[in-house]
Amino acid sequence: MTFLFALMTAALCADPGGAIAYVAGTNQENQCVHVLHVATGETVRVGPGQRDGAPRWSPDGQWLAFETVHPDGLGICVARADGSERHMLRHARKWNRGPRWSGDGRRLVYAADAEMGMQQTLMVYDLASGAETPWAGERAGMMRPVWLPHLGLLLALDPDVEVVLEGVDFEAFVNDALIDGMGLAIGLVGDPGSLSTEAMLTTRNMAVPFLRMVTKDSLRHVEWAIEISARGDAIAFESNDGGFRDIFVLSRRGLNNVSNHHAADWNPVWSNDGRWVAFESFRGGRRGIYRVFYETVRIFPIAVGNDHDCWSPTWGPGDEWIAFVSDENGRPEIHAVHVESGRRRKLTDYPGYCLAPAWYAEPTP
Amino acid sequence: MIARRIRTAACMAALGLFGVHWALPVAGAREADGTLGLIQLPNNGVPVIIAPGAAFDAVLTEPAAMFLEGGGQQYALEGAWTPLPGNRVKVACTTPDTIPPGAYTIVAATGEKTDRTPRSVYIRESFPEIYSIAHVTDTHIGKDRRYPRRSDDIIRDVFRAVNEADVAMALITGDLTEGGEENEFRRFLALLDLCATPTFVCPGNHDRKDNNYERFFGPLYYMFTFGQDGYLVFDTKDYVTADDLGAQPGALERFRRILKPCRWTVGVTHRYEPSMGMRAQISLFLDNPLEFLVFGHWHRENTEQEKTTPWGHTRMIVTPAAIDGRIRIIDMTARGMLPRPVQQVAETGAAPQREQATTPEDSE
Numbered sequence: 001m002t003f004l005f006a007l008m009t010a011a012l013c014a015d016p017g018g019a020i021a022y023v024a025g026t027n028q029e030n031q032c033v034h035v036l037h038v039a040t041g042e043t044v045r046v047g048p049g050q051r052d053g054a055p056r057w058s059p060d061g062q063w064l065a066f067e068t069v070h071p072d073g074l075g076i077c078v079a080r081a082d083g084s085e086r087h088m089l090r091h092a093r094k095w096n097r098g099p100r101w102s103g104d105g106r107r108l109v110y111a112a113d114a115e116m117g118m119q120q121t122l123m124v125y126d127l128a129s130g131a132e133t134p135w136a137g138e139r140a141g142m143m144r145p146v147w148l149p150h151l152g153l154l155l156a157l158d159p160d161v162e163v164v165l166e167g168v169d170f171e172a173f174v175n176d177a178l179i180d181g182m183g184l185a186i187g188l189v190g191d192p193g194s195l196s197t198e199a200m201l202t203t204r205n206m207a208v209p210f211l212r213m214v215t216k217d218s219l220r221h222v223e224w225a226i227e228i229s230a231r232g233d234a235i236a237f238e239s240n241d242g243g244f245r246d247i248f249v250l251s252r253r254g255l256n257n258v259s260n261h262h263a264a265d266w267n268p269v270w271s272n273d274g275r276w277v278a279f280e281s282f283r284g285g286r287r288g289i290y291r292v293f294y295e296t297v298r299i300f301p302i303a304v305g306n307d308h309d310c311w312s313p314t315w316g317p318g319d320e321w322i323a324f325v326s327d328e329n330g331r332p333e334i335h336a337v338h339v340e341s342g343r344r345r346k347l348t349d350y351p352g353y354c355l356a357p358a359w360y361a362e363p364t365p
Numbered sequence: 366m367i368a369r370r371i372r373t374a375a376c377m378a379a380l381g382l383f384g385v386h387w388a389l390p391v392a393g394a395r396e397a398d399g400t401l402g403l404i405q406l407p408n409n410g411v412p413v414i415i416a417p418g419a420a421f422d423a424v425l426t427e428p429a430a431m432f433l434e435g436g437g438q439q440y441a442l443e444g445a446w447t448p449l450p451g452n453r454v455k456v457a458c459t460t461p462d463t464i465p466p467g468a469y470t471i472v473a474a475t476g477e478k479t480d481r482t483p484r485s486v487y488i489r490e491s492f493p494e495i496y497s498i499a500h501v502t503d504t505h506i507g508k509d510r511r512y513p514r515r516s517d518d519i520i521r522d523v524f525r526a527v528n529e530a531d532v533a534m535a536l537i538t539g540d541l542t543e544g545g546e547e548n549e550f551r552r553f554l555a556l557l558d559l560c561a562t563p564t565f566v567c568p569g570n571h572d573r574k575d576n577n578y579e580r581f582f583g584p585l586y587y588m589f590t591f592g593q594d595g596y597l598v599f600d601t602k603d604y605v606t607a608d609d610l611g612a613q614p615g616a617l618e619r620f621r622r623i624l625k626p627c628r629w630t631v632g633v634t635h636r637y638e639p640s641m642g643m644r645a646q647i648s649l650f651l652d653n654p655l656e657f658l659v660f661g662h663w664h665r666e667n668t669e670q671e672k673t674t675p676w677g678h679t680r681m682i683v684t685p686a687a688i689d690g691r692i693r694i695i696d697m698t699a700r701g702m703l704p705r706p707v708q709q710v711a712e713t714g715a716a717p718q719r720e721q722a723t724t725p726e727d728s729e
Contacts, residue, residue: 023610026575026576027573027575053610054610113640116638116640117640118639118675120640192675193673193677193678195676196651222647222651240651244652245647245652263622264618264622264652286615287615287618287619307447307450308450309615309616311612311615312610330449330452330453355610355611356610
């Protein structure tokens with residue numbers, strides 16, 4: 001009986017595996033992308049170590065994309081995860097930030113700006129041809145782009161949408177999406193003094209504020225951190241709709257507030273199976289990590305401290321573990337927690353700090 | 366280990382082993398190189414201002430017997446010790462009800478060493494609704510080729526002017542040094558202690574050399590209150606990249622919530638750029654907007670077109686550089702912060718050797 005119990009516990013709590021990309025440094029100038037092979041503890045230096053930013057895995061797990069120092073600004077670097085090869089993309093603009101991979105791993109989308117202001121536009125880089133193409137019709141004030149894995153979301157849009165979105169040629173938008181694909185981003189709206197943000201659907205030539213299709217007063221709220229589930233059937237984002245910053249999910253069930261608390265909830269991260277959303281919340285006083293089953297809106301704490309913060313969750317293979325940053329030992333390091341049992345492991349022991357973990361997971365078929 | 370040291374310190378204090386306070390060996394303030402030692406907080410760049418009998422938190426590297434020194438007297442501090450992450454300990458110190466108003470040196474003594482940090486605790490009998498603040502920014506200690514006068518001499522005159530103004534505190538918003546060198550921080554510290562008023566500092570982009578700022582002043586971000594008003598001091602030196610990745614955005618959200626009941630809440634930082642970390646901007650200018658944001662970096666005043674942050678209604682107050690001999694007094698009133706005209710309080714010895722910066726992009 002005891003043996004069986006131990007066997008079941010071991011099976012349920014198997015040690016984490018896979019690879020986690022993250023940035024480590026002692027100060028911003030030497031911040032560098034590394035890859036940790038979780039099972040062995042082996043660490044590989046991948047980035048140039050010049051203000052490297054948050055790494056993103058290519059769908060096949062072979063490459064990482066991240067921002068790093070570029071002459072007079074920041075550029076996007078694409079590097080092999082084993083550290084053997086590294087390329088800087090050729091940019092038209094000085095400041096290039098926040099790369100995200102397309103589902104086929106052939107293109108990257110990111111925000112680019114000639115100056116460090118708020119006029120950044122989206123750019124798409126074709127890795128095979130080396131061509132950098134403006135995206136979203138070169139609309140200014142675009143941030144945090146992500147790709148949609150397919151166009152299924154279009155099917156859910158109201159066919160009478162042109163009535164709601166004045167000036168939007170919806171047919172042209174769909175045609176555009178069918179040719180070059182579609183993405184999501186956060187766009188600035190309003191004038192200086194009353195600026196706000198809005199979630200946008202993007203194609204090569206257009207940017208459409210899509211939340212207005214489902215909530216009439218979306219302009220009044222400030223949206224941020226929009227993320228699509230791996231299956232492409234649900235969108236999570238944060239908004240201060242309702243007075244407090246909460247996590248919202250738009251899916252077949254409509255638009256729902258899935259975190260609903262007077263303390264701030266932010267940074268939604270989809271599980272690989274698309275059923276759960278991990279997010280950060282201050283509902284326990286400090287910044288902690290929680291997960292919500294979005295269909296029933298049941299919320300569970302994952303990593304919450306009384307005297308320290310936990311942030312930047314990333315789901316591991318099979319969604320059994322979540323890695324995150326915690327400063328419980330006085331400096332930010334990467335830890336992992338088994339989602340069901342709560343068993344914790346400290347994954348890094350770096351003399352400086354470790355931030356922005358990204359756990360590679362096999363793409364959803 | 367920490368728990369054992371806490372017990373030891375408590376026992377030593379209870380047995381009166383630190384009773385003969387003046388006879389204790391005094392190692393001088395901070396470490397010999399000027400960096401923070403046993404006492405991390407409060408210090409002369411991050412002081413506390415409290416009423417007699419009120420409590421404040423001190424952060425040390427290990428438990429110790431604690432005292433306040435001032436006016437030729439010494440006052441024992443007692444409180445409960447709590448371990449903190451990173452091999453630090455915190456003690457909630459309660460001051461005596463009878464302690465007179467004034468500036469105090471905080472003293473911590475273990476059996477092996479004593480640390481003393483002057484101008485770290487200020488006792489006030491009252492916190493007026495109307496008071497004034499000196500805004501000093503961009504002291505650039507070590508920038509000695511810009512003018513015939515040395516930076517130390519210019520800033521000495523600046524702090525003399527601060528002492529002559531009737532202000533409750535001085536906010537010194539970054540670029541304390543020219544190159545972030547240890548030697549420059551030591552020179553800045555020597556000048557800082559000429560100030561009679563409490564001085565709150567934050568780091569600037571010029572202070573970005575290794576972790577020297579943290580070693581001399583401690584946290585990159587913190588909050589404090591003065592009467593009904595809240596002040597949230599934060600770091601924008603890392604605005605170029607990774608701005609949303611670290612611990613600061615979470616701390617700012619937490620601090621902002623704590624300060625929400627305040628009459629006015631003031632952001633204090635070195636620089637503001639609309640493109641700095643969006644997470645912090647959402648917390649500070651959109652979800653729970655600060656009423657005021659005080660900063661420098663531009664080496665000039667803000668114009669009529671630069672009155673508020675682009676996000677909302679947070680009023681910006683930008684003061685020219687102290688290295689150019691200029692400061693600003695700001696009156697805090699029931700109507701909010703009312704900035705007075707910028708004052709030229711120190712001679713530089715000559716005209717600047719190059720044009721004054723006129724746009725944020727040209728600033729330092």
